[in-house]
Amino acid sequence: MSSRSQARLGRSIALHLFLTPLALIWLFPLWMMVVFSTMPDNGIFSPGIELLPHDNFIDNVNNLQRDTNFVGAIGISVSVAVTYTFLSVLLTSMAGWALARYNFVGKGVVVAIILGTITLPYAVVLIPQFIMVARDFQLANTWVALIVPPLFNSLGVLFMRQAFSMMPGDLFDAARVEGVKEWRIFLFVALPLARPMLAALAIILFLASWNNYLWPLLINSQPGAMTAPVALGTLIGLTKVSWGGIMAGAVMLTVPMLVVFVLLQRHFIAGIAAGAIK
Amino acid sequence: MRHQNATAYRFLAPYLLIFSVFWVWPIISSFLISFQATRTVPWRWAPTFNWGRLIGDPAFFNALKNTLLILVIQVPVMISLAIVMAVLLNSPLLKARGLYRFAFFAPVVVGEVAYSAVFRLMFNLNFGIINKLLNSVGLPSIDWFSNVTPAMALIMIAVTWRWAGYNAIILLAGLQSIPDDVYEAATLDRVSKVKQFFYITLPLLKPIIVFCAVLSIIGTMQLFTEPFLITERGGPGGGTETLGLLLYRQGFRSLNFGYASAVAYTMAGLAIAITLVQLWLTKEPK
Numbered sequence: 001m002s003s004r005s006q007a008r009l010g011r012s013i014a015l016h017l018f019l020t021p022l023a024l025i026w027l028f029p030l031w032m033m034v035v036f037s038t039m040p041d042n043g044i045f046s047p048g049i050e051l052l053p054h055d056n057f058i059d060n061v062n063n064l065q066r067d068t069n070f071v072g073a074i075g076i077s078v079s080v081a082v083t084y085t086f087l088s089v090l091l092t093s094m095a096g097w098a099l100a101r102y103n104f105v106g107k108g109v110v111v112a113i114i115l116g117t118i119t120l121p122y123a124v125v126l127i128p129q130f131i132m133v134a135r136d137f138q139l140a141n142t143w144v145a146l147i148v149p150p151l152f153n154s155l156g157v158l159f160m161r162q163a164f165s166m167m168p169g170d171l172f173d174a175a176r177v178e179g180v181k182e183w184r185i186f187l188f189v190a191l192p193l194a195r196p197m198l199a200a201l202a203i204i205l206f207l208a209s210w211n212n213y214l215w216p217l218l219i220n221s222q223p224g225a226m227t228a229p230v231a232l233g234t235l236i237g238l239t240k241v242s243w244g245g246i247m248a249g250a251v252m253l254t255v256p257m258l259v260v261f262v263l264l265q266r267h268f269i270a271g272i273a274a275g276a277i278k
Numbered sequence: 279m280r281h282q283n284a285t286a287y288r289f290l291a292p293y294l295l296i297f298s299v300f301w302v303w304p305i306i307s308s309f310l311i312s313f314q315a316t317r318t319v320p321w322r323w324a325p326t327f328n329w330g331r332l333i334g335d336p337a338f339f340n341a342l343k344n345t346l347l348i349l350v351i352q353v354p355v356m357i358s359l360a361i362v363m364a365v366l367l368n369s370p371l372l373k374a375r376g377l378y379r380f381a382f383f384a385p386v387v388v389g390e391v392a393y394s395a396v397f398r399l400m401f402n403l404n405f406g407i408i409n410k411l412l413n414s415v416g417l418p419s420i421d422w423f424s425n426v427t428p429a430m431a432l433i434m435i436a437v438t439w440r441w442a443g444y445n446a447i448i449l450l451a452g453l454q455s456i457p458d459d460v461y462e463a464a465t466l467d468r469v470s471k472v473k474q475f476f477y478i479t480l481p482l483l484k485p486i487i488v489f490c491a492v493l494s495i496i497g498t499m500q501l502f503t504e505p506f507l508i509t510e511r512g513g514p515g516g517g518t519e520t521l522g523l524l525l526y527r528q529g530f531r532s533l534n535f536g537y538a539s540a541v542a543y544t545m546a547g548l549a550i551a552i553t554l555v556q557l558w559l560t561k562e563p564k
Contacts, residue, residue, distance in 0.1 A: 012371040023381035095293035104286035128304035152301035211389035229391040250392035257387040273451035
């Protein structure tokens with residue numbers, strides 16, 4: 001073996017020796033989530049070290065359902081995330097299309113306001129949003145309250161503007177010459193071409209809605225109107241509560257997203273790499 | 279080029295409506311609310327009421343201090359770790375790359391509540407797996423929840439676990455945009471890998487590192503869920519109370535909207551300052 005390939009081998013071994021423990025540490029909390037979710041409470045709170053799953057998952061789910069209506073909360077979370085994702089993708093891609101492909105009065109102002117305020121912390125709008133939705137519109141504890149305010153997110157606008165402005169304009173002009181209406185060009189020519197970007201955007205938005213905690217906590221605090229993370233959060237810190245149940249809930253919130261992540265990793269990474277989720 | 283105002287605004291209108299009502303107007307509104315006494319009916323214009331209270335409030339300075347402390351320690355540690363992850367994941371020598379990527383990127387999809395619950399259980403004093411593992415190698419248990427220093431450390435560990443991979447994804451995309459021939463030329467010139475990292479990778483990656491740092495600072499600045507759920511409402515005794523938590527308590531427990539808006543605008547001021555530093559750091563040299 002030449003000294004060069006020996007050095008290469010040495011470097012490769014060092015790389016794996018460093019990265020493997022780090023990867024195991026990183027997977028550890030997720031692994032423990034699964035392990036805890038399969039253990040009875042007296043197993044979780046016992047002095048022994050348990051690193052392998054048991055068989056108490058179904059009982060834990062039942063315990064969780066006894067502590068809070070988690071199945072109902074999951075139903076709300078799924079419906080809200082699906083509706084939010086659809087609406088947000090639609091609205092932001094329409095806006096992105098306008099900004100990418102038309103000249104109009106006020107375009108510079110719109111872009112400047114979006115870009116100029118994008119790094120402002122979300123905390124700044126929390127109080128007025130709450131006052132408006134809860135007091136002025138009287139919409140607390142409704143689906144509208146969960147779905148509509150978060151639609152302000154401008155990530156999709158910038159993302160889709162970028163996507164549409166990279167497309168060749170001739171394509172759309174050709175359709176225009178044929179007399180195709182603008183909204184048809186958008187729906188049937190531009191959107192299908194942007195499918196990978198739409199997928200990336202949809203995944204990121206779905207995840208953001210699925211995991212959203214602070215806004216649903218504030219606005220939908222009544223038991224029957226809670227999303228799944230909020231319902232689960234109310235149990236943390238209570239004394240008489242099944243921790244195996246909480247962990248089963250955490251697993252139900254997390255594992256589907258992990259599966260989606262593994263299946264659609266490319267879109268996921270494209271969405272995150274293109275900018276921030278927030 | 280001719281203008282297409284009507285068409286453009288038909289596409290823009292639905293989004294602009296929501297954006298104005300739920301983002302632009304609240305930004306203005308919360309600024310105005312911060313100058314009002316909001317616990318009287320009707321609200322009363324009182325320019326120094328909240329801001330005057332803010333600068334004399336030990337709870338505010340405690341939350342500010344905790345938030346800045348977390349920022350100063352957690353963000354550099356996490357960004358450094360993310361750079362290491364990204365560079366190593368990008369190495370052509372790495373086998374089973376998909377597994378490593380999964381390990382580091384998986385926390386990105388985990389919700390705040392789910393992982394807060396797990397961390398709470400893992401770091402439990404008597405029955406937590408972390409203390410059991412410490413004991414098994416002869417180290418004493420750490421009371422993560424009753425003492426301020428370990429509680430702060432726990433918050434930082436949790437946030438780092440959750441967000442390092444997220445930053446690594448962005449950095450990895452940046453790394454992959456550096457052309458290979460730069461490294462090939464350096465290798466031909468017998469520049470060591472370590473030197474290549476410090477003299478090629480880091481400088482070329484600088485704008486993305488700064489971007490990640492700014493995102494992380496603005497995210498960590500609003501830290502809420504972790505001290506809310508893991509260390510239970512900023513405990514022990516306000517030791518992990520953050521600005522986000524103070525805003526929540528003032529705004530939504532005490533319903534003191536004016537004061538909470540002043541806290542929110544303090545965060546906004548910090549965010550603006552940090553964004554200006556970013557623009558200055560990534561300015562193209564003349």
